[in-house]
Amino acid sequence: MYRKLTATRIFNGYQYLPEGSALLVDENGRIVDVLPETEAGNEVEFFEGTLSPGFINCHCHLELSHLKGKIEKNTGLIDFLGKIMVERNATDLEISTAIASAESEMLQNGILAVGDICNNVNTITQKTKQHLFYHNFIEVAGFPEEMANPRFEKILEVYHQFKTHFSKSSIVPHAPYSVSTALLQKIVDFEDNNLISIHNQETIEETILYQQKSGGFADFYSRFNISMDSFEPKGKSSLQDILPQFKINQPLILVHNVFTEEADVQYAKSFYGDLISNLYFCLCPNANLYISNRLPNVEMLFNNNCNFVIGTDSLASNDQLCIYNEINVLKKHFPFIPMENLLQWATINGARALQVDDIYGSFEKGKTPGVLLLGEGVMRIV
Ligand SMILES: [Zn+2]
Numbered sequence: 001m002y003r004k005l006t007a008t009r010i011f012n013g014y015q016y017l018p019e020g021s022a023l024l025v026d027e028n029g030r031i032v033d034v035l036p037e038t039e040a041g042n043e044v045e046f047f048e049g050t051l052s053p054g055f056i057n058c059h060c061h062l063e064l065s066h067l068k069g070k071i072e073k074n075t076g077l078i079d080f081l082g083k084i085m086v087e088r089n090a091t092d093l094e095i096s097t098a099i100a101s102a103e104s105e106m107l108q109n110g111i112l113a114v115g116d117i118c119n120n121v122n123t124i125t126q127k128t129k130q131h132l133f134y135h136n137f138i139e140v141a142g143f144p145e146e147m148a149n150p151r152f153e154k155i156l157e158v159y160h161q162f163k164t165h166f167s168k169s170s171i172v173p174h175a176p177y178s179v180s181t182a183l184l185q186k187i188v189d190f191e192d193n194n195l196i197s198i199h200n201q202e203t204i205e206e207t208i209l210y211q212q213k214s215g216g217f218a219d220f221y222s223r224f225n226i227s228m229d230s231f232e233p234k235g236k237s238s239l240q241d242i243l244p245q246f247k248i249n250q251p252l253i254l255v256h257n258v259f260t261e262e263a264d265v266q267y268a269k270s271f272y273g274d275l276i277s278n279l280y281f282c283l284c285p286n287a288n289l290y291i292s293n294r295l296p297n298v299e300m301l302f303n304n305n306c307n308f309v310i311g312t313d314s315l316a317s318n319d320q321l322c323i324y325n326e327i328n329v330l331k332k333h334f335p336f337i338p339m340e341n342l343l344q345w346a347t348i349n350g351a352r353a354l355q356v357d358d359i360y361g362s363f364e365k366g367k368t369p370g371v372l373l374l375g376e377g378v379m380r381i382v
Contacts, residue, residue: 001026001027002024002025002026002027002032003024003025003026003045003382004022004023004024004025004040004041004043004044004045005022005023005025005044005045005047005051005371005381005382006020006021006022006023006037006040006044006045006046006047006051007046007047007048007049007050007051007373008047008048008049008050009049009050009051010022010023010034010050010051010052010363011050011051011052011053011340011343011347011374012034012053012362012363012364013052013053013344013347013348013351013361013362013363013364013369014344014348014362015340015344016340017034018036020036020037020038021034021035021036021037022034022035022036022037022040022044023051023363023371024040025371025382028368029368029370029371029382030366030367030368031363031364031365031366031367031368031369032365033365034363034364034365047373047381048375049373049374049375050373050374050375051371051372051373051374051381052110052343052347052371052372052374053347053348053360053361053362053363053367053369053370053371053372054110054111054112054113054347054360054369054370054371054372054380055109055110055111055112055310055323055324055346055347055350055372055378056111056112056113056114056115056309056310056323056346056347056349056350056351056353056354056356056360056361057106057111057113057114057115057310057311057312057321057323057350058114058115058197058253058255058280058282058309058310058311058350058353058354059115059117059197059253059255059282059284059311059312059313060106060114060115060116060117060311060312060313060314060321061116061117061118061313061314061316062099062102062103062114062116062118062123062126062314063095063099063117063118063119063120063122063123063314064084064088064314064315064316065095065098065099065101065102065314065315066090066094066095066097066098066099066315067084067087067088067314067315067316068098068102068315068316068319069319070083070087070316071083071084071087071316071317073290073291073293074290074291074292074293075291076203076216076291076292077202077203077205077291077292078203078205078216078217078220080291080316080317082220084316087316095122096122096125096126098315099122099123099126100126102315102321103126103131103132104131105320105321105322106132106312106321106322107131107132107380108380109320109321109322109323109324109325109378110323110324110370110372110378110379110380111132111321111322111323112132112133112360112369112370113132113133113134113135113350113351113354113356113360114132114133114134114135115134115135115137115197115253115311115353115354116134116135116136116137117137117139117172117197117314118136118137118138118139118158118162119138119139119158120158121158121161121162123136124161124162124165127165127166128165133168133354133356133359133360134166134168135168135169135170135195135354135355135356136162136166136168136169136170137169137170137172137196137197138155138158138159138162138169138170138171138172139155139171139172139173139174140152140154140155140171140172140173140174140179140183140187141173141174141175141178141179141183142178142179142180142183143177143178143179143180143221143226143227143228143231144180144226144227144228144229144230145180145181145182145183145230146227146230147180147183148180148182148183148185148186149186151183152171152183152186152187155171156171159171163192168354168355168356169192170190170192170193170194170195170196171187171190171192171193172187172193172196172197172198173187173196173198174198174199175198175199175200175202175206176198176200176201176206176210176238176239176241176242177205177206177209177210177217177238180230180231181230181245182230184242184245185245188245188246188247188250193250194250194251194355195250195251195252195253195353195354195355196246196250196251196252196253197252197253197254197255197282198242198252198253198254198255199255199256200238200239200254200255200256200257200260201237201238201239201254201256201257201258201259201260201264202255202256202258202259202288202291203216203258203259203292204259205217206238206259207237207238207259209233209238210233210234210236210237210238210241211233211235211236211237212233213228213231213232213233237261237263237264239254239260239264239267239268240263240264240267243267243268243271244271248271248272248273248275248278249275249278250278251278251279251280251353251355252278252279252280253280253282253309253353254279254280254281254282255282255284255311256282256283256284256287256288256296257281257282257283257296257301258288258292258294258295258296259296260281260296260297260301261297261300262297262300262304265300265301265304265306266304269304276307277307279307280307280308280309280349280353281301281306281307281308281309282308282309282310282311282353283296283298283308283309283310283311283326283330283345284310284311284312284313284318284326285326285329285330285333286312286313286317286318286319286320286325286326286329287311287312287313287314287317287318289329290317290318290319291317295333298330298333298334298337299334299336302334302337302341307349307353308341308345308349309345309346309349309350309353310323310326310327310330310342310345310346310350311326312326322378323346324346324374324377324378326346327339327342327343327346330342347360347361347362347369348361348362349361351369370382
């Protein structure tokens with residue numbers, strides 16, 4: 001039994017299809033054909049709005065879902081991180097209930113695949129229900145060099161627990177301001193790491209730390225007696241400092257990029273060369289507005305043809321987990337970006353970034369990408 005679907009417009013993951021196109025979908029949600037409506041026979045269902053493949057959320061922290069509404073807005077990143085440390089403890093029931101409800105919110109909002117940051121095993125039980133596809137980014141931090149070995153050994157245990165259930169897991173660094181060269185080296189060299197993600201240039205304090213070894217993070221580390229002895233600033237931006245430690249054939253998702261400058265992008269382009277498609281810039285505009293009321297220079301990134309994907313970040317820094325909402329916020333602040341591009345970032349680009357474009361991200365024969373109806377809101381129809 002096939003369903004035949006058409007709408008005011010169909011976006012196929014790459015572009016809008018010619019008017020009068022239709023989708024043939026089988027009972028398992030598999031795309032059987034994309035063809036002119038006139039060739040689809042009768043019983044074609046018409047929808048008012050845009051049909052789109054399901055959304056890909058490239059950056060989330062499902063395990064922080066119980067922090068929804070707990071952290072005040074516009075505190076800046078350093079205070080935000082301090083509050084996360086204080087507030088993240090809760091009962092197992094509070095944590096697991098919040099995880100389940102955040103996941104069902106994502107499903108409801110048309111998200112099919114998620115790149116999810118994990119510092120612990122709290123999300124495993126929910127994820128084994130396989131309601132959504134997850135790439136688990138098992139995250140490690142530790143700024144003093146002497147912490148590299150113990151922290152890596154500890155995170156390996158978490159990683160192995162994920163790996164028993166899910167093949168798609170990797171070990172990733174938290175941020176340039178929170179990993180040492182030694183720890184980053186261990187992560188990059190870890191044999192199973194085919195995909196890495198890192199929080200990048202989320203705050204100007206990261207730049208100040210890397211250029212002058214001072215500012216908010218230096219204060220933060222001295223307040224908590226965390227040694228900075230092993231860190232030597234080279235006067236470069238954090239991105240230009242750390243990027244040479246990565247391998248150009250190892251796909252990397254840079255998350256946030258609020259303080260990324262054109263010189264950083266130029267540097268990244270020359271570092272990756274022909275393999276620049278391995279570098280993704282993940283935008284999480286609602287989280288940036290929540291934490292610091294500031295957005296990345298999307299115009300500059302766009303003019304430099306950066307490979308964009310979109311994330312929601314966690315409910316600690318967002319009122320909802322909804323990629324369509326992120327798209328609409330980007331559209332509002334950067335109206336020059338065509339909707340076609342924004343949808344591409346949320347679908348095929350995200351699927352490529354998470355290495356699931358054989359299943360998700362576009363209406364192509366054989367894929368099961370989900371079918372969303374976009375209008376005022378988002379509704380999943382397949
Ligand atoms: Zn994050």
